Amino acid sequence: MQVLGQRASFWVAAAVAAVALWTSAAPSMTYPLYAAQWHLSPTVTTGIFAVYPATLVVVLVLFGDLSDYLGRRATILLGLVSSMLGVLLFAVAPNVGVVLAGRALMGIGVGLSLSPATAAMVEFSPPGQAKRASAITTAATALGLGLATLVGGGLIEFAPFPLHLDFWLLLVVVAGVFGAAWFLPRHTPDEATGRWHPRAPHLPRALRGLFTTSAVAVTAAFGVGAVMMSLGAQIARDLIGSDNALVSGATLTVFAAVGGVVAVLARNVPANKAIVLGGVVTALGMSLLGVAAAQSSLSVFLAASIGMGAGYSLLFLGGLSLISAKAPAHHRAGTLSAVYLVAYLMQGVIALGLGAEATAEGLRAALAVGAPAIAILAAAALTLALSIGRYRPQPA
Numbered sequence: 001m002q003v004l005g006q007r008a009s010f011w012v013a014a015a016v017a018a019v020a021l022w023t024s025a026a027p028s029m030t031y032p033l034y035a036a037q038w039h040l041s042p043t044v045t046t047g048i049f050a051v052y053p054a055t056l057v058v059v060l061v062l063f064g065d066l067s068d069y070l071g072r073r074a075t076i077l078l079g080l081v082s083s084m085l086g087v088l089l090f091a092v093a094p095n096v097g098v099v100l101a102g103r104a105l106m107g108i109g110v111g112l113s114l115s116p117a118t119a120a121m122v123e124f125s126p127p128g129q130a131k132r133a134s135a136i137t138t139a140a141t142a143l144g145l146g147l148a149t150l151v152g153g154g155l156i157e158f159a160p161f162p163l164h165l166d167f168w169l170l171l172v173v174v175a176g177v178f179g180a181a182w183f184l185p186r187h188t189p190d191e192a193t194g195r196w197h198p199r200a201p202h203l204p205r206a207l208r209g210l211f212t213t214s215a216v217a218v219t220a221a222f223g224v225g226a227v228m229m230s231l232g233a234q235i236a237r238d239l240i241g242s243d244n245a246l247v248s249g250a251t252l253t254v255f256a257a258v259g260g261v262v263a264v265l266a267r268n269v270p271a272n273k274a275i276v277l278g279g280v281v282t283a284l285g286m287s288l289l290g291v292a293a294a295q296s297s298l299s300v301f302l303a304a305s306i307g308m309g310a311g312y313s314l315l316f317l318g319g320l321s322l323i324s325a326k327a328p329a330h331h332r333a334g335t336l337s338a339v340y341l342v343a344y345l346m347q348g349v350i351a352l353g354l355g356a357e358a359t360a361e362g363l364r365a366a367l368a369v370g371a372p373a374i375a376i377l378a379a380a381a382l383t384l385a386l387s388i389g390r391y392r393p394q395p396a
Contacts, residue, residue, distance in 0.1 A: 004183045010124035010133075012180045014140045016076055016117035019177045020110045021144030023083050024052060026170050027090065027103070028228075028252070029152035033163055038096055042363070046355025049226070051100055053348035055107030057341055060115070064337025067116035072123075072333070073184040079113025080178040082106075087174060091167035115340060119333040120184070122324050134321040135267030138313055139260040145225070146256030153250060207335065210322055213384040215342040217275045217319030220381045221312045222347040223374040224282060227289070227354065227367075228255050228308060251302055258309030263317050271321040272388035278314025279382030285311050286371040286378075293367050315381060322388070350374070 004012060027034075031045045067075035082105050089102030121133040151169065156162040266274055285307025292301035323339055324332070350370065358366035 002183065003185045004180075006124050009184050010121055012177075012184060013072075013076075013117045013120040013124060014136055015177050016080070016113055016181060017121070017137050018140040018144040018147075019174055020079075020083070020114045020117065021141040022148045022170060023087060023106050023144075023174065024110055025145045025148035025225075026087070026152060026167060027099070029149055029156055029166070030163055033156065034096065034099065037163070040096065041355075042358035042366075043352075043355045044096065046351045046358070048096070048099055048103055050348045050351040050355070051103040052107040052110075053344040053351070055104045056111040057345045057348065059108050059111030060337045060341040060344065063112060064115060064341060065334030066112070067119065067333045071186055072116040072120040073181065073186055075116045075333075076113045076120075076181050076184065077178065079109045079111070079116075080174060080181060081109070082112060083109030084171060084174050084178065085109075087167050087171045091164050091171060093163070115333045115337040118320070118324070118336050122332065131271075131321050132267055134317055134324055135263050137320060138263035138317040141316070142256045142259035142263060142309070142313060144256075146253045146260065149252040149256065150250060153252075207323065207326055210326060210388070211335070211338065213272075213275065213381065213388060214319040214323040215339050216377070216384055217278070217315045217322070217381040218339050218343040219346045220279070220282060220374065220377040221315035221319065222343040223350050223377055224285070224308045224312045224315075226347045226350045227286075227370060227374065228252060228305070251298070251305055254302060255305040255309040255312070258306050259313035259316075262310045262313040266314060266317060269314075269318075271318045272385040274314045274318030274321070275385035276382050278311050278316075278318055279378040279385070280311075281307055282311030282315060282378035283375040285309075286375045290367055290371045293364050311378065315378065318385065319381070346377075 003009075027048065031048070034040055034048070035042075035045050063075075086102040086105030086107075086109055089098050089105065093099045093102060118137055121137055125133045152166045155166040155169070159165050266277075269277070285304050288300055288304035288307055291297070292304050319339065320336075323335060350373070354366045354370045357369055
């Protein structure tokens with residue numbers, strides 16, 4: 001079978017990362033519709049969101065290093081099949097039970113495909129270009145988030161079948177990426193030897209200090225994503241007063257677009273400095289979100305989206321760059337899976353906590369609690385990053 005060259009394989013892996021985040025965020029614009037049509041509380045709608053990271057965490061715990069043994073291509077293909085099944089359930093979903101099942105399959109799919117795609121981008125990069133791979137990974141995830149909100153908002157506002165059509169489109173896109181991934185090289189030189197068995201992701205002792213900083217930074221980034229993707233559309237509709245799904249989607253797309261641009265512009269910024277700057281910008285963005293909700297201001301909400309998009313990008317880029325270049329080649333996917341494991345676990349906790357607070361006390365109260373909490377998490381990442389200059393990894 002003919003296989004793709006190194007450059008083409010790199011961009012296919014980037015497409016896998018993009019479609020993973022598109023899949024994860026695809027339901028974000030339909031949450032208000034589900035809530036209205038099926039009479040769901042914020043707890044249930046954020047619960048639909050949280051099923052995804054919860055399932056993904058289980059996959060990362062058991063199968064986080066699968067691609068280190070089975071191969072990047074095979075694991076990515078398994079993940080894309082699961083994602084397609086999940087998207088298909090959303091496309092035909094008649095009730096919330098089917099949506100929850102689809103969300104679980106999406107979590108399995110992204111859990112299997114995102115870590116090997118991230119590792120493959122490092123492996124298919126020229127020597128010494130791991131930071132470039134991290135920047136493009138960040139930009140690819142931002143692109144996926146942006147497509148989810150903009151395409152979803154446009155189809156909901158102007159096309160028929162608002163609960164289903166965007167998922168049919170996404171199904172076609174994922175199938176196309178699956179077709180391209182089929183031609184990835186079957187194996188990479190850095191894969192581990194021996195038999196694979198289910199186990200927690202591998203974390204070398206020498207990297208634990210860097211891992212902690214990386215995990216906290218990526219967790220803070222994913223916390224920002226949890227706010228925007230689980231509640232952003234409802235914030236725009238209920239607190240800001242936007243009744244146009246395309247306008248709401250475009251506002252959320254600003255978050256993703258800024259993230260993609262910042263990832264490219266900051267690709268040469270040292271990882272620890274990116275985390276420090278990301279922590280500051282994230283705290284500012286979360287403060288603006290609270291002001292936007294209190295004043296019902298679309299313009300301030302737009303400014304908050306810009307700030308949170310930049311903060312997300314810098315934190316994710318810095319955290320990913322910090323660990324990906326140092327992870328041992330034969331355990332690269334396992335090490336990256338450990339970072340994603342912590343981040344997605346906390347993302348699920350944040351989403352469920354925000355939903356419970358929004359149900360009990362309202363969206364403004366949820367933001368009053370959630371925004372400072374995520375700002376504190378960003379400050380923790382900032383503090384850890386400042387210590388990186390003094391940190392010297394111990395020999396393995």
